Amino acid sequence: MSQLMKAMDLLRTIFDKYAGKEGAKDTLTKKELAELLRTELGEPEPQSKAEVDKFFGMLDNDGDGVISFEEYVTFVAAITVMLSS
Amino acid sequence: MSQLMKAMDLLRTIFDKYAGKEGAKDTLTKKELAELLRTELGEPEPQSKAEVDKFFGMLDNDGDGVISFEEYVTFVAAITVMLSS
Structure with a gap:
């Protein structure tokens, strides 16, 4: 592989x-x-509910209340580029 | 890590x-x-120049003639989702 x-x-x-x-x-x-x-990303404890909700809303592109694999990969791609710039 | x-x-x-x-x-x-x-993706030999040009054009979003890290990550994300569906 x-x-x-x-x-x-x-x-x-x-x-x-x-x-x-x-x-x-x-x-x-x-x-x-x-x-x-x-x-995985070492987010500090505790994340307030509001922080998680806000972050979740940014990732949940279709607003169905869950993060699909595609939404997750889009998020990871954005972080990969951000960490490299 | x-x-x-x-x-x-x-x-x-x-x-x-x-x-x-x-x-x-x-x-x-x-x-x-x-x-x-x-x-990396086992593309069969030989890729015709036209194939590479066409593929390249799809990835080179800003049309500057090269593939940036961001364009590469966008491409990898698309393949990751495609291979998983």
């Missing part, structure tokens, strides 16, 4: 790990997103 | 590996992109 395939595979594995904790297995709830942010 | 940070770091490392081969070190030329596609 090439390095790029590994990186893309890892993005999927990470998403599935958190999306599988509660609710539908293929979307992130607010709680799952907050845990992903804390664990 | 968290799994997500590793994945994002890997995306950068891969980009830098190909972007560093010719021309500016922080952008991909057509030749570098063709090599990345062949090596």
Whole structure:
């Protein structure tokens, strides 16, 4: 498996790990997103409900109340570019 | 380093590996992109010039003749979602 395939595979594995904790297995709830942010991106404790809600709203492009894999990848892509600039 | 940070770091490392081969070190030329596609995504040989040009045009959003890191990440995000659907 090439390095790029590994990186893309890892993005999927990470998403599935958190999306599988509660609710539908293929979307992130607010709680799952907050845990992903804390664990994977070192978000400081505690994130206020308002902070998580605001952040969630930014990612939830279609407003269906959960974060799809596509919305998650869009978010990760934005952070990847931000961390590199 | 968290799994997500590793994945994002890997995306950068891969980009830098190909972007560093010719021309500016922080952008991909057509030749570098063709090599990345062949090596990382197993694109079959040979890609016709027309195929590479067409593909390149799709990625080069600002039309400056090279692929920036942001354009590359947008492309990888699209493929990641496509491979997962």
